[in-house]
Amino acid sequence: MRVIVCIKQIGCICHPVAMDRRGGDVDPEKIVYMLNPYDELAMEEAIRIKDRFPGTEVAVLTMGPPRAEEALRYAFSFGADKMIRVNSANLNPWSTSSVLAKAIDRLGYDIILCGKKAIDSNDSMVGSFLAESLGIGQVTGVVKLDIFPDNREVIVERSVGRGDREVIECGLPALFTVEKGINEPRYPTLPGRLRAEKADVERMEMTSLDVEADLEHVPDQSGSFSPPRPKPKKVFTPDSGLSAAERRRLMMSGGKTAKKGDLIEGAPDKVAEIIINILIQKKMV
Numbered sequence: 001m002r003v004i005v006c007i008k009q010i011g012c013i014c015h016p017v018a019m020d021r022r023g024g025d026v027d028p029e030k031i032v033y034m035l036n037p038y039d040e041l042a043m044e045e046a047i048r049i050k051d052r053f054p055g056t057e058v059a060v061l062t063m064g065p066p067r068a069e070e071a072l073r074y075a076f077s078f079g080a081d082k083m084i085r086v087n088s089a090n091l092n093p094w095s096t097s098s099v100l101a102k103a104i105d106r107l108g109y110d111i112i113l114c115g116k117k118a119i120d121s122n123d124s125m126v127g128s129f130l131a132e133s134l135g136i137g138q139v140t141g142v143v144k145l146d147i148f149p150d151n152r153e154v155i156v157e158r159s160v161g162r163g164d165r166e167v168i169e170c171g172l173p174a175l176f177t178v179e180k181g182i183n184e185p186r187y188p189t190l191p192g193r194l195r196a197e198k199a200d201v202e203r204m205e206m207t208s209l210d211v212e213a214d215l216e217h218v219p220d221q222s223g224s225f226s227p228p229r230p231k232p233k234k235v236f237t238p239d240s241g242l243s244a245a246e247r248r249r250l251m252m253s254g255g256k257t258a259k260k261g262d263l264i265e266g267a268p269d270k271v272a273e274i275i276i277n278i279l280i281q282k283k284m285v
Contacts, residue, residue, distance in 0.1 A: 001056045001149055003046045003111045004104055005080070006130070007039040009064055009071035010120040035071040038115025040185040041178045045145060046113050047079045048183065053149060057081045059107055063088045063096060069201055077188035077196035084202045086209070097129035102209035104134065111154075112175040116141060127177040138175040139168050143182045 131138035
């Protein structure tokens with residue numbers, strides 16, 4: 001059985017000085033590139049399938065410039081067998097799925113796994129478009145995956161919101177987009193990372209894939225960014241009619257006053273009677 005995992009490298013503005021507070025521009029040198037978190041879930045699920053069914057081959061596929069191989073190698077270190085990068089510029093979702101479909105047709109597949117969405121663009125279109133391009137069945141938002149390779153069937157549970165789940169049975173080949181809750185991604189081991197650094201990346205050019213659809217490029221541009229405005233703090237202002245000493249005392253304490261309470265003293269029976277009466281008056285009993 002062959003499993004293909006489609007991943008994406010995303011950019012994260014994590015550096016505290018990555019944004020120019022005045023102009024709203026982003027310094028490209030301080031953008032942190034990482035593997036899309038939802039694709040980590042897909043990668044983890046693929047390795048678990050490999051562990052359950054010996055002989056399964058897991059291939060990791062991505063599209064992007066050479067720097068995308070950093071995310072590709074990180075995903076490969078989970079325990080994959082092959083990694084492929086299609087060299088491309090930034091394309092819209094439909095064009096991306098068209099190119100991926102041509103590459104996947106060459107590789108061969110039984111199961112295709114994708115993350116539910118990419119958190120940079122916050123869309124979830126590529127997985128559905130890819131299944132349509134390949135002409136295979138798909139299930140989105142998967143939180144549980146049971147595979148029966150002998151029957152070429154899969155039973156999945158998908159999240160439909162508010163904690164409800166929908167059980168679906170489908171045949172293979174098929175594409176599944178995974179949701180949070182399906183698993184907990186592992187942290188790649190040091191031997192796995194070293195193996196990924198030494199492994200070869202198979203590279204494809206879009207011109208060699210004979211993509212029939214007209215590819216629509218998305219320009220690399222960003223809007224204006226700004227950090228969130230800090231919440232203003234309320235400044236205590238003492239009453240001007242108070243004396244200077246009293247105003248200083250209130251300013252030093254921030255206007256806070258000690259809570260006052262009533263001290264009840266006397267014999268235990270008398271104290272208990274007073275407390276009961278107070279509770280009755282406050283309608284607490």
